[in-house]
Amino acid sequence: MADVNATASPITGPLIHYLRVTTSNKSFLQISQSSGIPLTDIQFLASHLIYWRRARAIPPLHQRDVYIVSPNVDMRNLATASQKFAKAFPALPPLPKILNLLSFTPRPYSVLIPSKDHKPTYMDILAWLMRGGWVTQLRTFAWVRVPAHIKEAVAKETAINASRGIKSSETESTHDIDTDTDTSSTRSTTLSVPRSQTSSNSPSPTSTSRATLPIPQPKTPHTPSLISDPRLASALPSRYLSAISTHIVNIQGLESQSAWDKCLKYFDGHHAIETIPVREGWKRKRVADLISGWEELGVLVKGRHW
Numbered sequence: 001m002a003d004v005n006a007t008a009s010p011i012t013g014p015l016i017h018y019l020r021v022t023t024s025n026k027s028f029l030q031i032s033q034s035s036g037i038p039l040t041d042i043q044f045l046a047s048h049l050i051y052w053r054r055a056r057a058i059p060p061l062h063q064r065d066v067y068i069v070s071p072n073v074d075m076r077n078l079a080t081a082s083q084k085f086a087k088a089f090p091a092l093p094p095l096p097k098i099l100n101l102l103s104f105t106p107r108p109y110s111v112l113i114p115s116k117d118h119k120p121t122y123m124d125i126l127a128w129l130m131r132g133g134w135v136t137q138l139r140t141f142a143w144v145r146v147p148a149h150i151k152e153a154v155a156k157e158t159a160i161n162a163s164r165g166i167k168s169s170e171t172e173s174t175h176d177i178d179t180d181t182d183t184s185s186t187r188s189t190t191l192s193v194p195r196s197q198t199s200s201n202s203p204s205p206t207s208t209s210r211a212t213l214p215i216p217q218p219k220t221p222h223t224p225s226l227i228s229d230p231r232l233a234s235a236l237p238s239r240y241l242s243a244i245s246t247h248i249v250n251i252q253g254l255e256s257q258s259a260w261d262k263c264l265k266y267f268d269g270h271h272a273i274e275t276i277p278v279r280e281g282w283k284r285k286r287v288a289d290l291i292s293g294w295e296e297l298g299v300l301v302k303g304r305h306w
Contacts, residue, residue: 011045011048014037014041014045015045015048015049017035017037018035018037018041018042018045021034021035021037024058024060024061024123024126024127024130025060025061025062025123025127026060027060027278028042028043028046030060058130058137059137059139059272059274059275059278060278061123061126061127061130062109062274062284063108063109063110063113063119063122063123064108064109064110064284065108065109065137065274066106066107066108066109066137066138066304067102067109067126067129067130067135067136067137067138068102068103068106068135068136068138068306069099069102069103069134069135070133070134070135070136070306071136071306072133072136073133073134078095078096081095081132081134082094082095082096085098085128088128089121089124089125089128092121092125095134098112098125098129099134099135102135106138106304109122109126136306137274137306138304138305138306139272139273139274139304139305139306140272140273140274140302140303140304141269141270141271141272141273141302141303141304141305142266142267142269142273142291142300142301142302142303143226143227143228143267143268143269143300143301143303144226144227144230144241144244144264144267144299144300145224145225145226145227145298145299145300145301146224146225146226146227146237146240146244146299147224147298147299148221148222148223148224149222150240150243150244150247150299151222151225151240152222153243154236154239154240154243155222158239224298226301227240227241227267228268228269229268229269230264230265230267230268231264231265231268241264244260244299245257245260245261247297247299248260248294248297248299251297252293252297256290256293256294259290260290260294262280263276263280263290267300269303273287273291273302
């Protein structure tokens with residue numbers, strides 16, 4: 001804030017106002033709605049701070065998210081940081097104790113908060129730790145999983161469509177042959193063909209035709225697979241996605257299918273599931289229930305990474 005006040009710039013006033021109203025647990029849209037600052041102005045001011053290395057963009061902090069000690073943290077600065085932490089939060093556990101609690105099995109940050117009265121203070125602690133690079137968010141990523149029964153259904157549908165196409169083509173070819181036969185018979189009434197030539201062209205009574213039976217091929221069992229990016233899916237994976245969508249609407253209903261179609265763009269291993277509530281404007285519980293339901297159907301797999 002002192003650096004901003006010392007800088008004479010046309011955006012100094014709006015920038016100071018933005019820094020006063022911004023919080024680390026709200027998105028740009030939420031800050032815009034609560035402060036009245038246009039969203040485009042907030043994005044411009046945030047980009048200005050990031051460009052001059054006075055800030056960095058992070059997902060909004062939330063007590064239900066999982067945070068861990070950053071693997072990139074330099075523990076040689078722990079002594080100095082502990083003194084600063086003690087001055088900022090004198091009545092709370094020391095910094096090594098907080099980092100020790102965050103080093104256990106990954107769990108929501110809310111587990112560390114003793115009571116509702118401590119929530120604002122502990123969220124300030126989380127912002128302090130995030131600002132100093134001591135912690136990072138452990139995010140969840142997902143990929144579309146194609147079960148074996150979906151592949152079998154698509155294979156059967158493909159075979160049925162192929163057989164229908166063969167039958168229709170055979171019907172058309174038979175119709176053409178009959179037409180040609182009628183035409184040739186009509187023309188033969190006006191032509192005189194020698195008997196010897198006709199007999200020579202007739203098939204020999206000794207010639208026989210043998211029908212060869214196809215050798216049955218062993219069926220290879222279908223195995224589940226992943227679709228790395230649904231937006232770039234080729235022809236066959238696209239049919240798998242369509243079959244999965246139909247399977248979801250048959251089992252879980254139209255609402256789940258509609259949500260699935262909207263969330264497909266996030267299931268590429270690059271977009272964290274934690275961003276879905278913010279981007280889509282949904283409740284976190286609803287997203288958690290949807291993800292859990294799709295996992296039970298076997299059409300989604302998850303992984304965590306910081």
